[in-house]
Amino acid sequence: NAGVMQNPRHLVRRRGQEARLRCSPMKGHSHVYWYRQLPEEGLKFMVYLQKENIIDESGMPKERFSAEFPKEGPSILRIQQVVRGDSAAYFCASSRTARNGYTFGSGTRLTIV
Amino acid sequence: GEDVEQSLFLSVREGDSSVINCTYTDSSSTYLYWYKQEPGAGLQLLTYIFSNMDMKQDQRLTVLLNKKDKHLSLRIADTQTGDSAIYFCAESPTAYNNNDMRFGAGTRLTVKP
Numbered sequence: 001n002a003g004v005m006q007n008p009r010h011l012v013r014r015r016g017q018e019a020r021l022r023c024s025p026m027k028g029h030s031h032v033y034w035y036r037q038l039p040e041e042g043l044k045f046m047v048y049l050q051k052e053n054i055i056d057e058s059g060m061p062k063e064r065f066s067a068e069f070p071k072e073g074p075s076i077l078r079i080q081q082v083v084r085g086d087s088a089a090y091f092c093a094s095s096r097t098a099r100n101g102y103t104f105g106s107g108t109r110l111t112i113v
Numbered sequence: 114g115e116d117v118e119q120s121l122f123l124s125v126r127e128g129d130s131s132v133i134n135c136t137y138t139d140s141s142s143t144y145l146y147w148y149k150q151e152p153g154a155g156l157q158l159l160t161y162i163f164s165n166m167d168m169k170q171d172q173r174l175t176v177l178l179n180k181k182d183k184h185l186s187l188r189i190a191d192t193q194t195g196d197s198a199i200y201f202c203a204e205s206p207t208a209y210n211n212n213d214m215r216f217g218a219g220t221r222l223t224v225k226p
Binding site: 003004006009035040041042043044045091093101102103104105106107 | 117148215217
């Protein structure tokens with residue numbers, strides 16, 4: 001499968017725990033984007049990374065959220081001390097360059113109990 | 114408020130035409146997109162239109178753009194049960210930065226046999 005792979009598909013965490021969401025971009029894609037979708041809302045841009053660098057994190061909350069895209073391995077979106085409001089679908093997309101269209105992953109549905 | 118607005122639900126009978134509407138507020142929007150999300154899957158780019166066009170046709174899909182009213186529509190002719198999905202409208206002011214893209218909340222299309 002050469003698509004954008006996200007895992008896990010579903011993640012349940014208790015309040016105060018940490019959530020780690022993974023995204024493996026398509027082969028040959030070095031640009032990764034994370035979006036969050038709250039119920040009945042559109043996708044909201046969170047962060048844009050290009051191999052080892054954060055290019056734009058203007059959509060990411062300043063507290064508790066971080067993202068990385070190491071030289072080897074998937075991109076990770078990390079949410080510390082999760083709260084109920086973090087429950088959402090988190091989508092990753094990748095592209096070959098900043099100007100090409102996206103390819104999206106299937107998303108991770110995060111539920112905080 | 115939302116930069117891109119869509120109605121949340123649409124139901125049609127198989128064989129009828131579906132029209133999904135979208136309004137946006139950014140007058141500098143240059144590129145407008147329609148994405149399709151099938152259950153459990155990521156978003157797939159269906160089609161896009163440049164702001165200097167008013168119509169684009171691609172097989173059963175017709176995109177209409179009214180730039181004056183900032184209104185975009187997607188018409189699906191001869192709608193099939195396989196067209197049941199969530200359709201997202203998105204706009205971007207530039208072709209240069211994927212992270213500038215803004216999405217609507219999505220319209221859930223249900224096709225009844």
